[in-house]
């Protein structure tokens with residue numbers, strides 16, 4: 001039996017100022033489930049995620065977390081409530097070292113939560129003393145992924161986590177997500193990498209021009225139907 005939803009949004013509308021980008025989108029995620037959001041460039045995936053995280057106002061519809069109305073809660077309060085978010089861009093503090101970036105959120109220099117992540121991503125341990133601004137785009141994404149995963153939030157939202165990341169590390173990211181969903185954590189992941197989504201997502205929501213055009217369980221929809229929505 002499926003767990004009841006923990007995050008639910010219905011008829012959601014959001015955008016920038018008077019410009020509405022996302023219209024009438026509904027969805028949910030439950031403990032142990034991964035909702036994948038996909039679609040071509042510019043269809044509103046990041047905009048939707050920013051509104052769920054509190055970085056953009058919800059202009060219409062409902063948004064609830066464990067039954068509580070989230071719409072007026074600022075981002076830091078959503079994080080405190082259990083919703084972690086890794087944006088698509090500006091993911092690290094370039095002037096700080098990798099180590100400082102990692103411990104910024106946790107507030108302790110040494111934390112056992114990073115041990116498993118370092119074992120899986122040795123590259124990060126090797127670069128602890130380096131300025132994060134000197135990392136490649138893919139390495140920055142990996143750093144952002146590790147930092148967000150270490151928060152161990154009940155819901156983690158990731159915006160294109162695999163962008164620029166090496167294939168072997170993409171596989172390891174998928175393993176990390178598998179392990180913690182088995183423990184009941186849930187995810188919402190915006191991705192264009194269909195293979196990665198196939199590896200992790202239980203449910204999928206496809207956007208086009210800000211509207212939901214396809215939605216359902218990943219294995220029921222199948223790759224062909226999803227690919228058709230990614231072709232320009």
Ligand SMILES: Nc1ncnc2c1ncn2[C@@H]1O[C@H](COP(=O)(O)OP(=O)(O)OP(=O)(O)O)[C@@H](O)[C@H]1O
Nearest residue numbers: 016019021039040041042043044045046047048088
């Ligand atoms: N800060 C902003 N101000 C105004 N419009 C914006 C802003 N950011 C994005 N947009 C517009 O909102 C629309 C959706 O952008 P969004 O970044 O959500 O798309 P996306 O599906 O995440 O695309 P990508 O896959 O390229 O990241 C686009 O038309 C974009 O130009």
